Amino acid sequence: xxxxxxxxxxxxxxxxxxxxxxxxxxxxxxxxxxxxxxxxxxxxxxxxxxxxxxxxxxxxxxxxxxxxxxxxxxxxxxxxxxxxxxxxxxxxxxxxxxxxxxxxxxxxxxxxxxxxxxxxxxxxxxxxxxxxxxxxxxxxxxxxxxxxxxxxxxxxxxxxxxxxxxxxxxxxxxxxxxxxxxxxxxxxxxxxxxxxxxxxxxxxxxxxxxxxxxxxxxxxxxxxxxxxxxx
Amino acid sequence: xxxxxxxxxxxxxxxxxxxxxxxxxxxxxxxxxxxxxxxxxxxxxxxxxxxxxxxxxxxxxxxxxxxxxxxxxxxxxxxxxxxxxxxxxxxxxxxxxxxxxxxxxxxxxxxxxxxxxxxxxxxxxxxxxxxxxxxxxxxxxxxxxxxxxxxxxxxxxxxxxxxxxxxxxxxxxxxxxxxxxxxxxxxxxxxxxxxxxxxxxxxxxxxxxxxxxxxxxxxxxxxxxxxxxxxxxxxxxxxxxxxxxxxxxxxxxxxxxxxxxxxxxxxxxxxxxxxxxxxxxxxxxxxxxxxxxxxxxxxxxxxxx
Numbered sequence: 001x002x003x004x005x006x007x008x009x010x011x012x013x014x015x016x017x018x019x020x021x022x023x024x025x026x027x028x029x030x031x032x033x034x035x036x037x038x039x040x041x042x043x044x045x046x047x048x049x050x051x052x053x054x055x056x057x058x059x060x061x062x063x064x065x066x067x068x069x070x071x072x073x074x075x076x077x078x079x080x081x082x083x084x085x086x087x088x089x090x091x092x093x094x095x096x097x098x099x100x101x102x103x104x105x106x107x108x109x110x111x112x113x114x115x116x117x118x119x120x121x122x123x124x125x126x127x128x129x130x131x132x133x134x135x136x137x138x139x140x141x142x143x144x145x146x147x148x149x150x151x152x153x154x155x156x157x158x159x160x161x162x163x164x165x166x167x168x169x170x171x172x173x174x175x176x177x178x179x180x181x182x183x184x185x186x187x188x189x190x191x192x193x194x195x196x197x198x199x200x201x202x203x204x205x206x207x208x209x210x211x212x213x214x215x216x217x218x219x220x221x222x223x224x225x226x227x228x229x230x231x
Numbered sequence: 232x233x234x235x236x237x238x239x240x241x242x243x244x245x246x247x248x249x250x251x252x253x254x255x256x257x258x259x260x261x262x263x264x265x266x267x268x269x270x271x272x273x274x275x276x277x278x279x280x281x282x283x284x285x286x287x288x289x290x291x292x293x294x295x296x297x298x299x300x301x302x303x304x305x306x307x308x309x310x311x312x313x314x315x316x317x318x319x320x321x322x323x324x325x326x327x328x329x330x331x332x333x334x335x336x337x338x339x340x341x342x343x344x345x346x347x348x349x350x351x352x353x354x355x356x357x358x359x360x361x362x363x364x365x366x367x368x369x370x371x372x373x374x375x376x377x378x379x380x381x382x383x384x385x386x387x388x389x390x391x392x393x394x395x396x397x398x399x400x401x402x403x404x405x406x407x408x409x410x411x412x413x414x415x416x417x418x419x420x421x422x423x424x425x426x427x428x429x430x431x432x433x434x435x436x437x438x439x440x441x442x443x444x445x446x447x448x449x450x451x452x453x454x455x456x457x458x459x460x461x462x463x464x465x466x467x468x469x470x471x472x473x474x475x476x477x478x479x480x481x482x483x484x485x486x487x488x489x490x491x492x493x494x495x496x497x498x499x500x501x502x503x504x505x506x507x508x509x510x511x512x513x514x515x516x517x518x519x520x521x522x523x524x525x526x527x528x529x530x531x532x533x534x535x536x
Contacts, residue, residue: 050514074520082518086511089475090447090533096519103520105529149519 001025002047002157002188007056009042009211016042017053017211024188026156029179031191031199031219033226034208040192041083043208044161047190048080049073060156075103077156083165083192085146087134093119093145094129100152121181122148123174139166147178157188164195176201199223232259232267238303238332238364245362245393246328247299256296258283260311262304271296274323281312282344285325289318289350297326300343305335305367310342319350319381328360331370331396338369346377349384349411356387363395368423370395375402380411382437392419392427401429407468409437417446418535421454421482432461435468435497444472449531450482458486464497474503477534479527 002024009017017039024030032040045051047058049070058066065073074080088096095106097115116126122144131137133145143166150158164172172195179201182189191198199205205222207214215222232252235243239261243249252267256274259267270276273291276298277284285296300311317323333339349355363370378386392399405413413433421427433442442462450456462470476484488501508530516526 048518050518070514070517071520071522074518080518082511082515084511086509086515088512088530088533090536091530092533095529095533099516099519099521099529105521105525105532153519 001059001061002190003059004043004047005057005059007043007046007058008054009039009046009051010054015211017046020056020212022206022213024157024190026188027183027186028204029183029189029191029202030204030206031193031202032206032208033192033194033199034214038208039211040208041161044080044159044190044192047157048078048159050080074153077154079150079153079155079158081147081150081158081160081163083161085142087142089132089134091133092130093133096133096145096149097129097152100149101154118148118152121151121178123171124148140168140171143167144171147175151178151182155187157190158182160189160191160193162192162194164193164198172197196223239301242301242303242330242332242362242364243299245364246301246330246360247297247326249297249299253295253297255294256285258298260298260300262302262307263309273321279312279314281310283311283313284316285313286316287318287321287323289320291318291321291323293322295324295326299326299328299330300341301330301332302339302341303332305333305339305369306337308338308340308342310344312344313346315345315347317347317349317353317355320352321350322354324356324358326358328358328362329372329374330362330364331372332365333363333367333370334365335367336369338371339367340371340373342373342375344375344377347379347386349378349380349386351381352383353381354385356389358389359391361392361396361399363397368397371398372396373400376404378403378405378413380405380407380413380440382408383410385412387414388416390415390417392421394420394422396421396427397423397425399427399429401427403429403431404434405432405442406434407437407440407442410439411437412441413443415442415444417444417448419446419448419456420451420535421448421456422451423454424452425454427455428457430459430461431472433463433470435462435464435470436466438466438468440466440468442470442472446472446474447534448476448484449479449535450476450484451479453481455482456484458484459489460486460501461489461491462499462501463491463493464499465493467494467496468498470497470499472501474501474505475534476505477531478505478507
């Protein structure tokens with residue numbers, strides 16, 4: 001169970017998040033949506049330890065992890081998929097997945113791991129394992145590798161920041177399948193997204209506005225409300 | 232061949248991945264003397280003034296010759312001149328490399344001049360690793376490599392300075408005839424107050440000749456690196472050079488590319504990027520469970536792999 005209590009975050013004296021509280025249970029799939037600048041990505045980064053909240057608490061399975069650095073949070077079971085993945089000259093897809101699986105440097109041999117099926121989940125074949133994570137990969141390929149690296153984590157909480165960004169239509173269908181499959185794991189899932197097809201997969205949709213939860217509820221009901229608002 | 236002590240064994244392992252006397256042709260040189268030499272059916276290794284003459288017979292297939300050099304004597308300086316004649320259609324791997332152990336006050340220095348004459352349709356892989364060990368800061372290695380490629384021949388040069396070399400001045404030059412291709416991969420790590428200078432030059436004389444030069448380096452502490460990469464296209468040809476460097480601490484790198492296109496169908500490209508490890512790269516690896524130090528070492532090891 002991840003429990004966010006009264007989270008606040010300020011940047012340049014401006015409140016990005018204000019007294020935000022949220023609970024996500026193991027096995028629950030929550031999509032956080034909202035307009036640009038509403039604080040969605042900041043919230044995701046704060047939970048993973050990439051940004052530090054100004055005040056408030058983050059509790060994972062009863063343990064206060066509010067002050068823990070990124071590495072420690074990763075070791076406690078928080079996995080994060082970045083909206084904009086980075087290139088690594090010289091590092092291969094296999095290297096990245098090995099680190100993801102073990103949380104250790106690749107020169108510590110993790111033994112045999114079925115990376116092929118991990119890549120297949122995101123629509124890449126086994127030949128990608130020895131590809132460098134450099135500019136030779138397209139934006140979509142890079143994004144799929146990024147998602148695979150999060151899926152590879154032995155996580156209690158998986159966070160995906162706009163997984164659909166940079167993904168083509170064919171891959172997006174595959175992405176929907178990824179989340180359907182992911183539901184079989186008994187971990188909490190938070191997805192930041194604008195995509196209705198992803199939202200439809202969720203148990204709950206949380207709408208952020210100006211750094212606060214504007215509304216929250218079951219996916220079907222919330223989708224209906226969002227569509228009415230847009231109509 | 233003489234019995235090696237532990238320092239000598241360590242140096243040979245570092246520079247040529249050798250743990251025992253290799254099969255096939257070889258020449259082992261320690262402190263200016265050949266301590267072991269052998270030719271094989273297809274590769275002739277013989278002494279010449281200042282070094283070796285290595286001749287690979289035409290049509291040789293998948294053969295290897297090892298010619299590593301080590302220096303363990305403080306204050307020892309040498310210049311070695313090795314000439315390689317690779318016959319037409321041959322396919323050979325040449326493992327060179329130099330290791331210096333210096334624990335004294337005087338400088339130890341190896342200057343290696345290697346000239347390759349690569350025959351038509353021949354294929355050469357050349358692996359050269361440089362390594363320094365011992366507390367002295369007087370470990371100097373200056374290699375000059377000249378490669379002459381005949382029609383449709385191919386050369387792949389892996390030039391690596393692993394660590395511990397206090398000063399180096401590297402010169403690598405290639406001339407390519409019709410259809411010839413060269414790949415040069417240079418990797419370098421400098422630490423402390425080490426200084427490294429590397430000049431790589433490819434002259435694309437022949438039609439459809441190709442040069443691909445990639446230099447990757449890491450400059451840490453207060454070390455300094457200087458690179459000049461030059462490609463000249465005198466015909467319908469393709470040339471690409473890439474110079475990437477990671478800086479740490481007070482390390483510094485200057486990269487000066489130059490492209491000289493002398494033919495309307497010469498396609499020459501250069502890329503260069505110098506900077507510290509990107510914060511986003513560290514954050515990504517830390518989000519997978521690595522500490523910052525582990526993430527840095529992972530990125531550098533991958534970069535110089």
